[in-house]
Amino acid sequence: MLLTRHAESRLIKRLTKRRRLERLYSALWEFLDRSRRIDVNERVVIFTDGRKSLVCARLDCERLPLDEIKKRVENLKGTYRCVFPEGRLAKETAPTKFLSEIPDGEYCFYINREKRSLYIGGEEPLLAITFRPAKRSEREKVES
Known part of the structure; x- marks a missing residue:
């Protein structure tokens, strides 16, 4: 997964509190391991743990x-x-x-x-666009 500058700053603020690339990606992979994947459409994917959501776009490879x-x-x-x-x-x-x-x-x-x-x-590959609090519909999908 690649990160936009906005997504990187959101991850640092809400997840890791550290700027080192290795720390950032290890925290990101831990989040992905405990998250549920939601395929919104053919281009957009959301990973959510019920509290926070990572919005990603698919890249051509x-x-x-x-x-x-x-x-x-x-x-x-x-x-x-x-x-x-x-x-x-x-x-x-x-x-x-x-x-x-x-x-x-x-x-x-x-x-x-x-x-x-x-x-x-x-x-x-996925490009992380933003990391935000989960919306109500995303929280409900994880709980059920």
């Missing part, structure tokens, strides 16, 4: 083997925000260095060069 992903990122310079949810890895690092920590296989691959973010995972 490509399914590629790890070798092909390495070829695509080998010329990238600078640091990127790299996320690998299966290994619970989230780092601000060079993409080639990050890919050396990922086991071989076929993954969903998404890169945004403008925002300098990279996602590699088994499921399609």
Whole structure:
């Protein structure tokens, strides 16, 4: 899952109280583990624990083997925000260095060069839009 700046600031304010990327993502994954997923439509997904809700949008990705992903990122310079949810890895690092920590296989691959973010995972990537208190309908769905 990738984060917008707004979602990141909301997560820091309401969930972690820390700005370090590793802490932020570990708190996010804990929230997702205890949350229920609600598919609103083909583009929007909400994760809610009954008190708070994380609103996400689906991103388009490509399914590629790890070798092909390495070829695509080998010329990238600078640091990127790299996320690998299966290994619970989230780092601000060079993409080639990050890919050396990922086991071989076929993954969903998404890169945004403008925002300098990279996602590699088994499921399609989600972009967290905001983190807000749960609406009444979301609270009722969790309780039942």
